Amino acid sequence: MIETANIPPLLKARGLRFSRNDDPVFGPLDLHVDAGEALLVQGSNGAGKTTLLRVLAGLLRPDEGQIEIDARPASSTDRSRYIAYLSHLTALKQDLGTLENLHFLCGLQGRRARQMPGNALAIVGLAGYEDTLVRQLSAGQKKRLSLARIWLSPAPIWLLDEPYANLDLEGINLVNRMISAHLRSGGGALVTTHGAYAAPPVRNRTLTLRSAAEQEDAA
Ligand SMILES: Nc1ncnc2c1ncn2[C@@H]1O[C@H](COP(=O)(O)OP(=O)(O)OP(=O)(O)O)[C@@H](O)[C@H]1O
Known part of the structure; x- marks a missing residue:
């Protein structure tokens, strides 16, 4: 993959390999994400997309390989400053209201300049739900609230695991608008995506992962 001259990628991995109980999940993989760019990680169920994001986020240790953030070996401090991770698990407090959740999370992760929790709720289509408890939200509304958390994060690298899941068409367009705005800034x-949704209309590249069974079939 070509790197932008003289500007180090925001995120770079070299020779990244992960296995479970000696069964390979992915790798060795080389990848990088430049400022202003989205890398789409595609693959069928079980191909290793979530595992890759968890390794990049520092939640799983790779068997081999190096991960750099802004041209430095990734440390936990760098990860907490640079990475906002949208996972299948929402990281939301079920018994707090939506607005309270965002205030709480901004207290933990900091906040993007000039962005406020109330405004973020409106951006994701949850105006009027400020006092609704998270456990009373639908799956799609929870996803929207998680997107508001990502939107408020000051971290420059977004790791988004299936951001389109559970969303209606308007929600899918919302994700693409958010990604576009983030890259522009x-x-x-x-x-990650199963490839069934429109990709964000931004400069993007694709990395395709194959499950162990698919790799055997191809051999
Ligand atoms: N906690 C776990 N313990 C053991 N094996 C796991 C665990 N989580 C995932 N796996 C296995 O690792 C492989 C990769 O799973 P992963 O969740 O990364 O795939 P994915 O591409 O994100 O799939 P999906 O599209 O279904 O979300 C699969 O074979 C899965 O069965």
Whole structure:
């Protein structure tokens, strides 16, 4: 993959390999995400997309390989400053209201300049739900609230695991608008998808992962 001259990628991995109980999940993989760019990680169920994001986020240790953030070996401090991770698990407090959740999370992760929780709720289509408890939201509304958390994060690297899941068409367009705006402001994103949704209309590249069974079939 070609790197933008003289500007180090926001995120770079070299020779990244992960296995479970000696069964390979992915790798060795080389990848990078530049500022202003989205890397789409595609693959069928079980191909290793979530595992890759968890390794990049520092939640799983790779068997081999190096991960760099802004040209430095990724440390936990760098990860907490640079990475916003949208996972299948929402990281939301079920018994707090939506607005309270965002205030709480901004207290933990900081906040993007000039962005406020109430405004973020409106951006994701949850105006009027400020006091609704998270456990009373639908799956799609929870996803929207999680997207508001990502939107408020000051971290430049977004790791988005299936951001389109549970969303209606308007929600899918919302994700694409959010990613586009984030990239325009100098951020980068790594987005997993089964490939069934429109990709964000931004400069993007694709990395395709194959499950162990698919690799055997191809051999
Ligand atoms: N906690 C776990 N313990 C053991 N094996 C796991 C665990 N999580 C995932 N796996 C296995 O690792 C492989 C990769 O799973 P992963 O969740 O990364 O795939 P994915 O591409 O994200 O799939 P999906 O599209 O279904 O979300 C699969 O074979 C899966 O069965």
